[in-house]
Amino acid sequence: MRQGYKDRGITILIMLFKKFKESFVFKRFLISYISILLIPLLLSLIVFNTSVAVVQKNSVNSTLFLLNQLKNLIDSRIEKIDEIAIKMAYDSKLQWISSLNKPTEGSPDIYWFWEYYNNFCKIVSNLKDELDISLLVALKHNDTIYYNSVLYFGMNDFYNNNFKYEKMSFKEWYTYLFSRFHYKDFLPKSNVVVDGIKKEVITYVYSFPFWKKRNPDGVIAIFIDESKIQNLLREIVENLKGNAYILSEEGKVISSYSTNLTMLNNINSLNFEKSEGSMVVQINRSKVIRTYVKSQLNNWIYVAEFPIEVVMKEVYFLRKVTIIVLLVALFLGFIFSIIFAYRNEKPISEILSILKRARPALNKDEKEFEFIKKEISNLLQSEIELSKRLENQQFILKEIFFERLLYGHYDDKSKIEKLMKYLNFDIDSKRFSVAIIRILKEYQKATKSILNELDLYRISIEEILKRNFEGPIYIHTISENEVSILVGFDIENDEEVKKQTKDLFETIQREITEKYSITPLIVLGRTCSSLFDVQYAFLDAKELLENISLKYEEIENNIICADEWQKSDVIYYPLEIEEKIISLTLAGRVGEIKSILDMLFEKNFRENNLSKNLKIIFLNELLATFIKVLNRCDSSIASTLELKQLFVTKEKQDLEAVFEEIAKKFFEISKIMDQNKKSHNEKLLEKILDFIHSNLYNSQMSISFVASQFDLSNSYFSFFFKEQTGMKFSDYIEKLRIEKACELLRKGKYNIDEVAKMVGYTNAHTFRRAFKKVIGILPSEFCERLREV
Structure with a gap:
């Protein structure tokens, strides 16, 4: 069995190779399809590589955005701290208290310490925010501490019992505070014990007053809860499984958060030159994306780093899937290209074989598509010539239609509408105006030069009309010296239509006079509400024009309104x-x-x-x-x-x-x-229906078959039957035949093909289509439902 499949596959390959070699059409189709297949595959690879860069860039940008948010938050708090610390340093009350001696029991100086205490509490309340900031004021001269709304006399007791750095003794702490002048100095994150509770804080220190650089009276220390900053750092890199740092200008770690210990690396020596940026670095044989933002306030550097594979994990998976899909698509596309090339080549080959049989002198080596192109070109040329003939015929029909319309040869509005629809005329307006223009005042003999002039005048009138009016216009030549103009308006106010009509023809008369120095006589008919009434307006104007007895110079502006002319x-x-x-x-x-x-x-x-x-x-x-x-x-x-x-x-x-x-x-x-x-009509309809019912199942039943029996034309018979019955002839025949077919199918004695012939259909396909049109389902479905019942 396997050998049979193998032999069959080899046979197909040999056949395709032979087809590719012999058939130019098959070769072109196959190459085209494969080219079309390869283009999107190549583009998809380019798009994938671009998407990798975009994903990496988006990750960097989102991280930079978060780092900037953190930087802006901390900068705003540092600015607030600086502002408060400087105000406190210049506070005269604080400077006065710092100069006092340590108060003894019952000393009146205690009052001043407690008076400033109230101000200190207000400052502490203003500092409370999401960074959990604490405030400490240490006075060297009187050994006093203000800390978070509490007043302490005795720094040693305060340090050992209420606030203590784990790796710093009181002496070391005291020396750090008062041995030198501090201005915006900070201690990186340090472990402290506050009221028995361990926490990490970042310390920000100011000495005061500012003019005592060598021996300051006191120190203002602000403590920022480092865990709050860690939470903010965690939000940046936790999902990326990376690390985040805040570094001082010297490279000291102020605060950090780590989720990937394998990435911990000494970054103090890094050179962060720009205000923000990113780089790819190698840490422990893995690539890491490192982003940073530098603060312009204190030159702190906010760094976030994360493994590149975390960001690109889904992209790498997508790459594997994409490669597999592309290979499968390439294989299937190649198979379908062969199938489509074969299917599309087949009808062209058949056409070529027909053409070659019809033209035995055809050169065998002639390119197939060139030959087809030449034949189609000949066909199109014939089509263009036929279209020109039809256009000429359409123009003649249009002339005849409007002439009969103006002279009242149509006695039925519906006939006018049908002719307009048939001739594809779009004159859908609410009001119509008719005018007759007599171009020359004195016109007797039609010489060649005069006829040429009249043609020029008529062309000018048409150009002026089209330039000054956007609605439907039709110009009908009554004689070489007279033209009739039909104008349609999309408004219903007769007075407004009359005014616009008069303005339009005054413009025509003025421009003709200015251009050719002649003044044509214009007669305006009355306003009409339908095309059927146009004939009366035209005849009014024509009658008036023929009966004018006044001289041209006695007519004002040579424009006459039929309904305003003297009785x-x-x-x-x-x-x-x-x-x-x-x-x-x-x-x-x-x-x-x-x-x-x-x-x-x-x-x-x-x-x-x-x-x-x-x-x-x-x-x-x-x-x-x-x-x-x-x-x-x-x-x-x-x-x-x-x-x-x-x-x-x-x-x-x-x-x-x-x-x-x-x-x-x-x-x-x-x-x-x-x-x-x-x-x-009733008698004729009765005879027609009797004849139809007698010959209903005759396969020759058609409009021409019935019309010929009653000496009627096919078009009149169709119109008469629809007018009298309200149904098209074909719909009527289908309805009766399908009703009979349903009756026969219910009996169950005949199959569908037999029933189709019995009710007058020559083939089952036509019968099925008619059955579904009338009943809504196919005859096979109808029979199935009968069996279910």
Whole structure:
């Protein structure tokens, strides 16, 4: 068995070597993957080495930070001690007491000693802090001691009974205090017995008064509890298993804390030159990181040292783990590189083989990627050419859409929205304004030079618009001398829209005049709340432009607002409006007909100054439009309507009432058309559903299959079916088929593939996807649940 695995492995290696040698694509993929694999491995080694230095640096920095904190704490206390000691040395009462003789029993001088005692107690209370500082004042002349709120007469008794250095007799202590002048002198940590209790203290000594250098009267001694400093040193190095020291400028150990006795070393001779720093030293064959901070106050040196392996222990462990992980990752990465190179090379080789079969003249030695690059380049070039054609087509469609929008060829708002979505037009504004610009005042013959000038003017108008307005803008060329401009605003206040529109076109007129010395005529239509109403604003402006009888020079600023222009004595009933009324009536759009008729009534009965005869003519024209509608309707509809009473003559006085009657007839016939349309749609839907149910399990069932049976286009059939049923055709078919499939699966007689074919699916994969979409689970899960039940 082992021999079989061995032979198989050798075969695979030979195959891979052959593949590497023959396939350029496989070779490039494999080398690329291995390179990608090696880069992060090398970077990880660099990062690891950097992390070692960072860990060491962080340890040093954190230790220096703690040493600085300790230094600052002790310096602040020493400064406080110096301040108090100097004040005491200059205290006149203390100097007076130090000059007195030793008081005898009943002597009045005792009063002065006790009077100063009160001041001494206050000083002692101010010195109490976390270093547990004690204060002693020794007066040589009268053999008196003040110590921690206690007054003693007799130094010898005090020293032997209350306060004594273990390695110093009273005589030695007395000699040390008074044999020379002391100023900020200190004794390193020493063992003392205070009231029978052993403790270690650091002694700080001052002689006073300061002017008696040879024979001082007294000594001020401050005792710092060394255990308190040891606790602070312990907090620095305890976790690092190291040692900490405080050294004097001469190298004497003032205080120390040791957790690693093997590291104890004579450090008196060390040269600490900088204010702070670190170094790596060799102690007993092991490397030690030594950090130090020097006090600027008294030149004390605060030292912390710890074994480097303590800090780097986790890093060294991580290094071992990292090496193992990197080796495993390298091995697995190499295996996966071979697998991925083989998988990625396979489809490229297949593509190349197809291309080579299609092009037998292909050079065998040609580089595969260069060949593919050339073919893709040709494909992209074809794609670019196709995109350009589509862009041109998109521009033409856009032109057609806006032309039909302005001239009112759309009788349905939803149709406008669908076309905009289809053409990818984004004109989502709350208000719209329409303007028509007549560029040249006098324009008769279109010569080549004039046409070139007009093109230049139109381009300038577009540039000015884009420079001065950030909202949606569309420019439509009506003729070579006239352009229509649609502007969208994201505000709902009609007055503000009107003001901004006027300001915008005044800017256009001013800049065109300054640049080309011509003053175009601009007609502004009314403000619209939807794109559907834009047609009316455009027709208003167009009608007004065509009926202007005044000369250009009589028009102020050559800008006319349609709703502000003087009342006209001309009937407002454009041909476009008439065609719109006919199409909407036949389509059964009652609401939209009402809005147009309301607009006509407002124009001809309210805004324009029409005489009675002109109003009669307008009403008869409207009635003629109604007759045109009837001529396109079924004769049975026309026979139900009475028209004689609608013909308008001079005898009729209430012309507005006649308008209302004609409008009612439009509404009446529109409702009839709408009902007929719905009835026709219901019958058509019934036939379609019958056909679908009869052919539901036919594998040919599709939109084109059904639409062709009823002589409908695929797009109209999809729209009609969704409008009438509220569901997409595909969703409806899926729902019915899957319901039948569930029924068959419950019987348990057929497997999933058989059921898929029985309900009209050509393959089981499509059936499973549809089943999960409708039911929410796969058919196999559905069957499993049926078995559980």
